[in-house]
Amino acid sequence: MKGYAMLKIGEVGWIEKDRPKCGPTDAIIRPTALAPCTSDVHTVWEGALGDRHNMILGHEAVGVVDEVGNQVKDFKPGDKVIVPAITPDWDTEACQRGYPSQTGGACGGWKFSNFKDGVFADFFHVNLADNNLALIPEGMSQEAAVMIPDMLSTGFMGAENANIEIGSSVAVLGIGAVGLSGIAGAVLEGAGRIFAVGTRPISVEVAKKYGATDIISYKDGDTADQILEATDGEGVDAVIVSGGGPDILLDAFKMAKAGSTISNNNYFGKGQGDKDTIPIPRVDWAFGMGDKNLITGLCPGGRTRMERLADIVTYGRMDPELMATHTFKGFDKIGEALELMRDKPRDLIKPVVLLD
Ligand code: NDP
Ligand code: ZN
Numbered sequence: 001m002k003g004y005a006m007l008k009i010g011e012v013g014w015i016e017k018d019r020p021k022c023g024p025t026d027a028i029i030r031p032t033a034l035a036p037c038t039s040d041v042h043t044v045w046e047g048a049l050g051d052r053h054n055m056i057l058g059h060e061a062v063g064v065v066d067e068v069g070n071q072v073k074d075f076k077p078g079d080k081v082i083v084p085a086i087t088p089d090w091d092t093e094a095c096q097r098g099y100p101s102q103t104g105g106a107c108g109g110w111k112f113s114n115f116k117d118g119v120f121a122d123f124f125h126v127n128l129a130d131n132n133l134a135l136i137p138e139g140m141s142q143e144a145a146v147m148i149p150d151m152l153s154t155g156f157m158g159a160e161n162a163n164i165e166i167g168s169s170v171a172v173l174g175i176g177a178v179g180l181s182g183i184a185g186a187v188l189e190g191a192g193r194i195f196a197v198g199t200r201p202i203s204v205e206v207a208k209k210y211g212a213t214d215i216i217s218y219k220d221g222d223t224a225d226q227i228l229e230a231t232d233g234e235g236v237d238a239v240i241v242s243g244g245g246p247d248i249l250l251d252a253f254k255m256a257k258a259g260s261t262i263s264n265n266n267y268f269g270k271g272q273g274d275k276d277t278i279p280i281p282r283v284d285w286a287f288g289m290g291d292k293n294l295i296t297g298l299c300p301g302g303r304t305r306m307e308r309l310a311d312i313v314t315y316g317r318m319d320p321e322l323m324a325t326h327t328f329k330g331f332d333k334i335g336e337a338l339e340l341m342r343d344k345p346r347d348l349i350k351p352v353v354l355l356d
Contacts, residue, residue, distance in 0.1 A: 042269030086301025155181020174243015
């Protein structure tokens, strides 16, 4: 079979590999829609995971079940499924403690295009099919469904981790597909005022549709100062970080009130300085005593998560299709779509490649 791979840091291309083997609890999936991710960009062009050779890329897919192992009960060939970006080992100690995305080591629930071949392939392998697949609801478009595995799951996690109370204020730093989903999540969590920080006109438009009340451009001056000014110097109750460079936490801590939560979604693909660190501002963090809490997380995966997010879409709580700004037809277009994700033209939120 063929796959679109990271050949080495900075280099991508087509490769041939054997079709993956299906274990007793596994499934083999033929993708019908794929989406490249900013994380693929960090992995390939920033070498964020370290060197990977001939590893098939991609972790955002929906598809058709092609084969299941003999212990799989709930899925059969022909089923149309959502595949979470994160496919935890559900029988592990980290799962029992409530951290399924961290099974098998830090970020170990992230297998596709990290520890094993990803989804940009004719076929790909899913572990624990009964726990890691969800049926695509009748009538849901491919474009909407393929936003669920990572964009909705990560963006909503940003809002869930932010301890948003009814009526509290939230700033969302970065309004790509992750931050936009964070805005929709913040609305569902009951936020009052929501600041959206970004500049791409299409993102600004969708941010307003999803419920942002104030738009801030980080190009118009210090972001935190703009938000402090708009809130009479008080700042916000919660900050969701979903964009910006290695120094974005400087802004986040500066605009955060005492008692706030800074909920990070960012994949810090690059660090700062010789020792590769991420700076936290000493004074704006009140010398480490400011009751400003940083929470991090990797996208939640698994079947129940996908089913619940599918309900969010089915029952009209948000329309993820607004984020699918560029649609390509045919697997051969995946390289073009990935480069678009890297180059981020002003009219792009997220490209989708349809295979059927
Ligand atoms: P995008 O690149 O599409 O969006 C980034 C956003 O950040 C844009 O709105 C951009 O603005 C904005 N931005 C850039 N610089 C600044 C700044 N200085 N201050 C504030 N905002 C700024 O990214 P995605 O939405 O695809 O992904 C966001 C992050 O989430 C990435 O780091 C990605 O790797 C990570 N991620 C993490 C996951 C997890 O499990 N934790 C899963 C998936 C992704 P502009 O409008 O000007 O472009
Ligand atoms: Zn992704």
